[in-house]
Amino acid sequence: MRTVLVIDDEAPTLSMFHMLLEFMGYTVLTADNGPKGLELFKTHRPSIVFTDIKMPDMDGLTVLARIKGTTPNAEVIIITGHGDVELALNALNLGATDFIDKPIRQEALTSALSRAEERLDRKDGSREQVVVTELPGATVVAIRGKLAASAEGQLTDAQKRAAQRQEAVLLSFDVSATLSGAGIALITQLLLENARQDRPTAMAAVQPARKVLEMAGLQKLARIYDTEAQALSALGAAPS
Numbered sequence: 001m002r003t004v005l006v007i008d009d010e011a012p013t014l015s016m017f018h019m020l021l022e023f024m025g026y027t028v029l030t031a032d033n034g035p036k037g038l039e040l041f042k043t044h045r046p047s048i049v050f051t052d053i054k055m056p057d058m059d060g061l062t063v064l065a066r067i068k069g070t071t072p073n074a075e076v077i078i079i080t081g082h083g084d085v086e087l088a089l090n091a092l093n094l095g096a097t098d099f100i101d102k103p104i105r106q107e108a109l110t111s112a113l114s115r116a117e118e119r120l121d122r123k124d125g126s127r128e129q130v131v132v133t134e135l136p137g138a139t140v141v142a143i144r145g146k147l148a149a150s151a152e153g154q155l156t157d158a159q160k161r162a163a164q165r166q167e168a169v170l171l172s173f174d175v176s177a178t179l180s181g182a183g184i185a186l187i188t189q190l191l192l193e194n195a196r197q198d199r200p201t202a203m204a205a206v207q208p209a210r211k212v213l214e215m216a217g218l219q220k221l222a223r224i225y226d227t228e229a230q231a232l233s234a235l236g237a238a239p240s
Contacts, residue, residue: 002117003027003046007037007063008079009055016104017050024113034058038066045071048116050100052079053087061091068095075116079104085215093181097146098208111207119145119176130154132161137237138168140228143209145176147183155186159193168200168235172228173209184216191221202231 004026006017014030021028029044031037034055041049049067053060064076077098078091088099097119100112129151133140139162141155162169171187179187194201201222205213213224225231 002048003029003044004048004050004113005029005031005037005040005044005046006050007031007034007055007060008050008052009033010052013052013079013102013104017109020104020106020109024110026113034060034063037063041067041071041074046074047120048075048077048113050077050079053084053091054081061087061094064091064094064096073120075120077112077116088215089181089184089212092179092184092212095180097178099211115175115208119178130158132158134161134165135232135237138170138232138235139165140170140172140232142172142174143177144174146178146180147186148180149182149186151183152186155190159190162199163197166199168202168237169194170228170231170235170237171201171203171205171222172231173203173205173213175206177205177209179209179212184212184218187213187218188216188221191218195221200235202235204228204231 004021006014008014009032018028018030029040029046031040035058051060051063060078067074067076076096077100078088078096079102080088080099081102098112098115100108129145129147131142141158191201203222203224204227205224210224
């Protein structure tokens with residue numbers, strides 16, 4: 001089982017993480033501030049890190065940037081509270097891959113760890129970021145892995161294919177999908193263009209992508225569904 005590092009300045013939160021993670025079989029490291037957390041990371045190199053976004057002296061964004069600066073493939077999950085939307089969006093630009101809200105719930109923690117494990121298993125880069133599937137009545141644009149500025153060409157090509165078919169568009173984000181600030185901008189541009197052309201568009205997303213889309217307000221441009229089947233049904237298209 002992997003080693004997990006948790007960095008938070010609140011003792012009750014650290015205790016909760018330690019109890020739950022140990023119960024799940026993980027080796028658990030804890031630190032009550034950013035500098036201590038970075039020292040533990042440097043020594044043990046855990047593949048999964050949870051860090052609070054708001055801490056005195058060194059905040060979670062600084063911790064995130066330093067970890068990603070030395071170990072880009074590390075899964076850094078941000079612990080957020082109410083009203084941290086702007087900070088969370090900034091964290092995306094620094095490479096955060098997921099979020100978990102306080103108070104910590106076992107179900108949410110289990111889901112976040114499952115997503116992190118899956119992303120770690122896919123770090124070999126063997127999968128394309130954007131995959132287009134043409135179904136009767138809709139073009140499905142599947143987003144996999146990290147969607148960043150480098151995916152602009154793939155999204156542009158997908159948009160062109162959808163425009164040629166003059167049919168509805170489904171943006172589908174799988175469990176490995178994460179979005180940087182540039183990725184959010186690309187999705188926003190695509191949704192606005194579809195709205196301008198009166199092209200029916202929907203999104204299907206699970207966490208963490210769904211939370212990011214909602215934080216960015218993109219549900220105002222296209223409805224977000226839990227599954228592709230639900231979205232395709234709403235668009236009047238046939239599932240694969």
